[in-house]
Amino acid sequence: MQKDELWQLLSHAYADDEVKQDESLQQIIFQSAKELDKTTDYQLICMKLNQALSTYLLTNHLKAPKCIEQLLVKTAKYAGSIVAAHIDELNIPEIVSTLAGINNIMIICQSDSDADIVLQAFKAISE
Structure with missing residues (x-):
């Protein structure tokens, strides 16, 4: 831009x-x-x-x-690190941690079922 x-x-x-x-x-x-x-x-x-x-x-x-x-x-x-920090501040129980790059974020969950819950939540937000 x-x-x-x-x-x-x-x-x-x-x-x-x-x-x-x-x-x-x-x-x-x-x-x-x-x-x-x-x-x-x-x-x-x-x-x-x-x-x-x-x-x-x-x-x-x-x-x-x-x-x-x-x-x-x-x-x-x-803004990867900014967004990751905000996600961490939400204290979502299914999220263990986040790892941020310059323009990407990896969200670490303890289990596949927790990852599915987080994925569905983010999908709902984006609609």
Whole structure:
């Protein structure tokens, strides 16, 4: 992703009707746009934005407007460790641990049945 594409995504999200009704989302997007305006390091802004949106999702029962989901996907390039840390903080009993790379996560479960439970939960979230 380039800086211009991030600008477009932020503008689209800020104009979204659902986002307009959520003050915390408006603040996250506005702050990111402000920082993006001040710097040439848009990748740093992507990482910060992804972390803020991931935290938002976790505190809002994994529910967010579609434009926010798009922002998460587009800014996730270097967010593996951020997402893994959030998963660890959830203290899901079926998850023993997570292992994160730059843009991927391995979730370790104690048994196949625990892995199936976690997989079904993530599938339900993504629908």
